[in-house]
Amino acid sequence: METYDEKNTCGMICLKYLLLTFNLLFWLAGGVVMAVGVWTLVEKSDYISLLNSTFYSASAYILIAAGAIVVFTGIVGCCATLKEMRSLLIVYFFLLLCIFLLEIVAGVLAYIQYQELDKELQHNLKETMVQKYQQSGEESITSAVDKLQQEFKCCGSNSSSDWSDSVWILTPSNERLVPDSCCKTPSNLCGRRDHPSNIYKVEGGCITKLETFILSQLQILGAVAIGIAFLQLIGMILVCCLYRGLKEESY
Secondary structure, eight states, rough: OOOOHHHHHHHHHHHHHHHHHHHHHHHHHHHHHHHHHHHHHHHHHHGGGGGGGGGHHHHHHHHHHHHHHHHHHHHHHHHHEEEEEEHHHHHHHHHHHHHHHHHHHHHHHHHHHHHHHHHHHHHHHHHHHHTTOOOOOOOHHHHHHHHHHHHTTTSSSSGGGGGOOTTTTSTTTTTOOOOOOGSSSSOGGGGGGTTTBBBSSSOOHHHHHHHHHHHHHHHHHHHHHHHHHHHHHHHHHHHHHHHHHHHHHHH
């Protein structure tokens, strides 16, 4: 028959293994967050030049920083668990709590910023496209617009007719009605014909599709944040249990 001390020791061992497992999952979560941030910068950085707001790029850097903090917190948690240091467990608990509160604040700010970003796209995307496309010194804008139109199968900000106001299209030497990137099968001078069979004319403008893309990104980030927040709550409960157990052992 097991004594109270044996049961207590067994419970403590189980708690330590549970907390170490939690830290492993927490590390993986931090790695995922960092990966999403790096992916956003590397794969979608072209679209940043179309936005006057720095929110999109700043959010990617925040994700990378948050992932690094999560990984660091996981290391602190492992040290606290393995060495059974109550002072380090307290530090670990408050790091988890701070990250949890920051996630809530970041979620609220992301929602607010998305509303502002939506207004910005409505007001500025068309002007950016028609005024800066194929202009000297605006190569990043040109590349971003071409990539946007091809990747999302769209033409113009609201519709292909937006290009009729383009500075580049109105240039006398230009033979096109729309950029070649509007074409379903891009080739040199294919933009001379703006029939729906040739260009993305009936598929809609790029604003709606870019908004949908940004919203889907926020939803992914939201799902990741909720998952990490759930892990943090479990972690904080385990830390409290381990701290209490170590406190009882010391008496």
